[in-house]
Amino acid sequence: MLSGSITAMITPFRDGQIDEDALIALVERQIGAGTHGLVPCGTTGESPTLSHDEHLRVVEICIGAAAGRVPIIAGTGSNSTQEALEFTRHAEQAGASAALVVTPYYNKPTQAGLIAHFTALNAAVENLPLIIYNIPGRSVVDMQVETMAELALLKNIVGVKDATGDLARVATQRLACGDDFIQLSGEDATALGFNAQGGRGCISVAANVAPELCAMFQNASLAGDIETALAMQDKLMPLHEALFCETSPSPVKYAMARQGLCAEDIRLPLLPASPMAREKVDAALARLELV
Numbered sequence: 001m002l003s004g005s006i007t008a009m010i011t012p013f014r015d016g017q018i019d020e021d022a023l024i025a026l027v028e029r030q031i032g033a034g035t036h037g038l039v040p041c042g043t044t045g046e047s048p049t050l051s052h053d054e055h056l057r058v059v060e061i062c063i064g065a066a067a068g069r070v071p072i073i074a075g076t077g078s079n080s081t082q083e084a085l086e087f088t089r090h091a092e093q094a095g096a097s098a099a100l101v102v103t104p105y106y107n108k109p110t111q112a113g114l115i116a117h118f119t120a121l122n123a124a125v126e127n128l129p130l131i132i133y134n135i136p137g138r139s140v141v142d143m144q145v146e147t148m149a150e151l152a153l154l155k156n157i158v159g160v161k162d163a164t165g166d167l168a169r170v171a172t173q174r175l176a177c178g179d180d181f182i183q184l185s186g187e188d189a190t191a192l193g194f195n196a197q198g199g200r201g202c203i204s205v206a207a208n209v210a211p212e213l214c215a216m217f218q219n220a221s222l223a224g225d226i227e228t229a230l231a232m233q234d235k236l237m238p239l240h241e242a243l244f245c246e247t248s249p250s251p252v253k254y255a256m257a258r259q260g261l262c263a264e265d266i267r268l269p270l271l272p273a274s275p276m277a278r279e280k281v282d283a284a285l286a287r288l289e290l291v
Helices: 020-032 054-067 083-093 111-124 144-149 167-177 188-196 211-222 226-243 248-260 273-288
Strands: 004-008 037-039 073-075 096-104 130-134 158-160 182-186 199-204
Touching: 004 211, 020 054, 020 273, 037 073, 054 073, 073 083, 083 111, 111 130, 111 144, 111 188, 130 199, 144 167, 158 167, 167 182, 167 188, 182 188, 188 199, 188 211, 188 226, 199 211, 199 226, 211 226, 226 248, 248 273
Parallel strands: 004 037, 004 199, 073 096, 096 130, 130 158, 158 182, 182 199
Antiparallel strands: none
16 A cells, blocks of 8 residues: 555645645646655655644645545654654544654654654554654654664554665665565655665655656556666656755745746745756756656
């Protein structure tokens, strides 16, 4: 169920508010393009600058708009265990398919602290699959393989979104956690190598902009059609590079505004894409004939 091209959804804003109509339209576009799942309220969705009420509303909108056609993996992480518990319980009650829970950022918990945090979340839900989001570059804490393996024994913890960039870790985590433990890449640029090591897909930023191409790439990769997947990876690589030439999601919001999908509005402390980023994004969009 949780595999393939899973889009890390942006949160569209207009005049300082969530653009609910645009969000619903984006969900429809993703499903129509063959996307295999959606993640609202992750990093790409600017979760740090959403109010609690906005966070809950975005999750509810995506679940309602998808209407069971694709899995909705709600972002529910926080550096406060209590806050993460509240978001995760809400996701289960609202009908999410799973929750994506980032390792607590800023606090810098020990590995024992990470075990305590995720054990509490596991106990707080009945049957909601939990995916650990390991992204040391943003959270400044790295969940070690041994810690992951211990947590993988818990009932509701089913996988990881791995944004470490360490492709060797995919194999070591598979050996430690078992073949049933779902490993999803958190980096578009390394998704092909990630799948080759035993990964099952990618929670993708680029899929906001090129959902059909990203879904086709994952379909080929997971089917073992490496020749097609490699050709598509090469085709998509300039887009991947452009979308991360400065802090995400500024470039991806600019790209989607250029496509007429939403306003470019982004919340401080992030700023709209710089002229340098716009030039790179424009070139990538033109190359893929996406504008």
